[in-house]
Amino acid sequence: MIKHVFTLVWNRRRTNALIVAEVLISFLVLCAVLTLSAHFLTNYLRPLGFDYQNVWNVEVSTGLPWSSIGQSSSMNTTRQLIEIAKGFPEVKAAAGILASPFGSSTWTNNVDNLSTSVMYDGATDDLPQVLGLELIQGRWFDRTDDAQNWAPVIINASLRDKLFGDRDPLGKTLIKSSEDHRLEGRVIGVVDDFRFKGELRTPFDLYFSRLRLDDTLSFSQPDLLVRVQPGTPAEFEERLMAGLNAAAPGWSFNIRPLGQMRRAQFTEMLTPLGIVALIAGFLLLMVGFGLLGVLWQNVTRRTSEIGLRRALGAHARSVYFQIVAEILVVTTIGLVLGTLIAIQFPLLGIVDDIAMTTYLIGLLASVGLIYSLTAACGLYPGWLASRVGPAAALHHE
Amino acid sequence: MISLKEVEKVYRTEEIETLALSGINLEIDEGEFVSVMGPSGSGKSTLLNVIGLLDEPSKGSVLLAGETIQGLPDRDQARIRNQQVGFIFQTFHLISDLNVIDNVEIPLLYRHLASFERRSLALRALERVGLASRVRHFPSQLSGGQQQRVAIARAIVGQPRVLLADEPTGNLDSQMGEEIMKILMGLNEDEKTTIVMVTHDARLAEKTERIVRLFDGRQVN
Numbered sequence: 204m205i206k207h208v209f210t211l212v213w214n215r216r217r218t219n220a221l222i223v224a225e226v227l228i229s230f231l232v233l234c235a236v237l238t239l240s241a242h243f244l245t246n247y248l249r250p251l252g253f254d255y256q257n258v259w260n261v262e263v264s265t266g267l268p269w270s271s272i273g274q275s276s277s278m279n280t281t282r283q284l285i286e287i288a289k290g291f292p293e294v295k296a297a298a299g300i301l302a303s304p305f306g307s308s309t310w311t312n313n314v315d316n317l318s319t320s321v322m323y324d325g326a327t328d329d330l331p332q333v334l335g336l337e338l339i340q341g342r343w344f345d346r347t348d349d350a351q352n353w354a355p356v357i358i359n360a361s362l363r364d365k366l367f368g369d370r371d372p373l374g375k376t377l378i379k380s381s382e383d384h385r386l387e388g389r390v391i392g393v394v395d396d397f398r399f400k401g402e403l404r405t406p407f408d409l410y411f412s413r414l415r416l417d418d419t420l421s422f423s424q425p426d427l428l429v430r431v432q433p434g435t436p437a438e439f440e441e442r443l444m445a446g447l448n449a450a451a452p453g454w455s456f457n458i459r460p461l462g463q464m465r466r467a468q469f470t471e472m473l474t475p476l477g478i479v480a481l482i483a484g485f486l487l488l489m490v491g492f493g494l495l496g497v498l499w500q501n502v503t504r505r506t507s508e509i510g511l512r513r514a515l516g517a518h519a520r521s522v523y524f525q526i527v528a529e530i531l532v533v534t535t536i537g538l539v540l541g542t543l544i545a546i547q548f549p550l551l552g553i554v555d556d557i558a559m560t561t562y563l564i565g566l567l568a569s570v571g572l573i574y575s576l577t578a579a580c581g582l583y584p585g586w587l588a589s590r591v592g593p594a595a596a597l598h599h600e
Numbered sequence: 601m602i603s604l605k606e607v608e609k610v611y612r613t614e615e616i617e618t619l620a621l622s623g624i625n626l627e628i629d630e631g632e633f634v635s636v637m638g639p640s641g642s643g644k645s646t647l648l649n650v651i652g653l654l655d656e657p658s659k660g661s662v663l664l665a666g667e668t669i670q671g672l673p674d675r676d677q678a679r680i681r682n683q684q685v686g687f688i689f690q691t692f693h694l695i696s697d698l699n700v701i702d703n704v705e706i707p708l709l710y711r712h713l714a715s716f717e718r719r720s721l722a723l724r725a726l727e728r729v730g731l732a733s734r735v736r737h738f739p740s741q742l743s744g745g746q747q748q749r750v751a752i753a754r755a756i757v758g759q760p761r762v763l764l765a766d767e768p769t770g771n772l773d774s775q776m777g778e779e780i781m782k783i784l785m786g787l788n789e790d791e792k793t794t795i796v797m798v799t800h801d802a803r804l805a806e807k808t809e810r811i812v813r814l815f816d817g818r819q820v821n
Contacts, residue, residue: 204709207702214697511693514654515754516682516710518675594654597693 208525212532219533222497226537227544229490230573232483234545237572238565239476242557243403252359252396253304254335255461257295257435260303261288261427261447262457280451281425282416285327287446288427293435294443296332299414299425301325304334304399305464306426313380314410315366322409323379324399325425327416333430334397341373341392344413348391355413356388359396362408377410388412401468405556428461487576494580498530502584509588510596519589526585527578534577538570601762601794602628602651607660609646609817620646621817624660630761631792633785635805638814644798645766647814651796652685652764653677665761682710686755686793690767692747694739700726700750701735707758725753729783745776752783756793763787765797769804781807 212219263284265277281299288297302308302324311320328344330336336343339360348355356377363372377388388410397409414425431439440458447456502509509522517525548554549562609621621643628634636644649655650662656670663669669680686707694703704722713721726732729749739747748768755763765784769777781804787793797808805811813820 206715207705207709210702211697507693508695511695512706513678514652514681514687515707516678516758518678518710520675521678521710592655594649597654597689 204521204525205528208528208532212529212536218501219536222494222530222533223537223540225490225493226534226573226577227541229483229486230538230541230569231544232479232486233572234541234565234569236476236480236483237568238554238557238562240480241561241564241568242405243472243476245558245561246405247402249398249402249406250396251398251402252336252394253399255304255465257431257433258304258333258461259429259431259440259443260306260459260461260464261429261443262303262306262459263424263426264455264457265424265451266453266455277424278416280454281427283450284427284447285329285416287450288429288443291439291443291446293431293439295430295432296329297427297429298329298333299325299327299416300330300428301414301423301425302399303426303428303464304461305401305468306399308423309400310423314362314408315378317365317408319408321362322400322407323412324397324409325412325414325423327414327425330411330428333428336394336397338392339395340371341390343392344411348413349415351389354386354388355391357392357394357411358390359394359409361396361406362410363390363393365408379410401465401472403469403472405558487572491576491580494530494577495583498526498581498584499587502526502588505588506591506596507598509591510593510598513591513593514597522591523585523589526588527581530577530581531574534574538573542566542570601630601632601665602626602796603661603663604651605661605663607650607657607662609643609650609655610658619817621650621657624819626812626819628794628796630794631788632810633788633795633808634797635808635811636796636798636814637800637802637805637811638820641816642814643817644814646817648764648766648796648798651762652687653681678710682707682758684761686758686760686763688748688751688755688763688765688768690770692739692744692751692771694747694750694754696739698738699735700731700737700739700742703739703750704754704757706754711758721757722753725757726750728756728787729753743776744772745779748772748776748780749783752780752787756787756791759791761794763793763795765795767798767800769799769801777801777804 263281267277285297285299288294302310310323312323314321328346331343343357344355358372358377366372366377367375372390372393375390377390379386379388396406398404398406429443444456444458512522545566549559554562604624604626607621607624611618611620624647636647638644646655650657653669661668661670664680664684669677672680701719701722704725705718708718708721723732723735726735729752731746731749731753734742734746739750742750763784768784769780772780784795784797785807788795799805
């Protein structure tokens with residue numbers, strides 16, 4: 204019977220082409236939505252590595268030309284700003300950081316012989332107190348590092364695993380290189396993770412460099428991170444701003460709680476997904492109604508054939524089975540074509556950011572959903588067909 | 601082989617009641633070739649449908665090979681239709697999207713037979729009606745007579761004991777009608793297949809062993 208169903212579907216390929224196209228397009232859109240949703244959910248469920256609650260980000264803009272950024276005078280002012288912030292009773296801790304959590308700036312560098320570039324961030328000695336960072340090995344930067352003639356470096360667990368495997372990373376040398384310079388650092392600590400790009404982003408390899416703020420920096424002005432006491436009112440922002448403005452006239456500051464930046468990032472990343480999901484929902488609805496209509500019409504058009512099959516020995520259940528089997532075969536053709544297209548994306552490296560397992564979950568969930576939808580759409584017309592009396596069906600015009 | 605006792609068939613709608621068959625008593629022996637004649641609307645096709653389990657009688661009993669067939673569950677009725685009865689229709693009822701051999705195989709799909717076995721039986725049936733060279737053709741590529749021969753091959757492929765033919769020559773010219781009649785008579789003589797044929801053509805009916813005449817749903821001879 205299965206072979207017979209395949210023969211029928213093949214011989215009616217022109218009629219079935221529309222359903223195959225509908226299934227194919229819906230599958231691809233659904234696959235994109237479900238894969239991205241699974242990707243975001245998997246990322247979201249992983250530990251962030253820091254505590255953003257009650258932490259405010261102070262974006263610092265010196266107004267200086269690019270060539271003057273990072274000069275000693277600017278760094279001295281930055282150090283003063285941190286001290287001023289710490290002086291407020293509402294502030295528990297303050298630190299300087301190059302790339303703030305949930306912000307838009309990121310820095311990458313090449314490390315040792317790793318084929319992919321590695322994220323890095325610069326932070327002052329107080330960052331663990333501000334963000335509740337916990338080290339799983341070694342220690343954070345402190346004043347003892349002032350006397351060293353090597354640059355201390357802190358790495359995250361995934362970079363440790365890639366560079367050192369099971370070996371102890373502490374004291375090991377790490378060579379950082381970019382287009383114009385090559386620096387040696389020594390690993391002094393390991394954090395579990397620091398996913399400063401947010402929960403929805405894919406975890407990445409990362410190392411921290413130490414910001415001394417008494418040295419000349421060559422590339423960027425750090426921002427400030429301030430941990431305030433729980434329940435600190437929003438009015439404190441004004442007083443903090445006034446204090447900072449007084450210490451650095453001509454500089455401008457933008458204060459935003461990290462929680463607010465996180466929500467903005469969620470909105471920015473999930474809105475397009477929501478739109479695509481809405482389109483996918485409509486598409487599925489359209490496909491559902493379309494299939495129901497096509498199958499219904501198909502059953503009506505084939506009433507005489509159904510009557511003939513009943514006359515030749517088909518019982519009601521086998522007619523029912525045949526109608527549902529036909530739509531499942533047509534769906535399978537659409538899904539096979541869709542899967543062939545969908546697997547090109549990871550094979551061509553277009554979705555490198557998404558883990559293969561996540562991609563497969565999205566793919567299989569889409570297959571399951573499309574099968575469920577088409578089977579559900581085939582059940583009612585199939586039931587209608589099975590109830591047709593053979594004598595009446597044979598004389599149906 | 602076939603026994604009808606006091607068979608009545610009434611079609612009811614919300615507004616009217618139509619008596620299609622009334623007081624039919626009919627015995628058809630195994631291997632007999634019987635014609636059913638009568639004007640349009642006299643109940644000929646209804647009689648065939650009742651014998652072939654396509655329709656249930658409203659009253660009376662129908663026995664096929666000694667077994668009462670009305671009131672059986674759908675699955676059992678389907679099995680009897682599949683194994684004991686072969687149908688031939690005036691309009692052939694071939695599935696246009698299937699080629700000749702796939703059309704002939706249809707009754708065997710509802711038996712547990714292997715694919716090669718179905719194919720072999722279908723080929724044999726097509727040889728019996730002289731269409732072995734047309735197995736890959738589609739119905740639209742065949743003449744009316746050839747299509748009816750395919751329909752006969754489909755009716756006999758499962759080697760049924762009874763063939764029910766509803767005006768099998770009604771859509772054919774006289775020459776093709778003769779050819780079809782020859783095949784039916786051959787089946788009756790060689791295979792001892794019991795045949796009940798509805799026809800308007802008295803010339804063809806006279807070639808059969810017995811003529812049953814219906815008028816307004818009643819047997820008149």
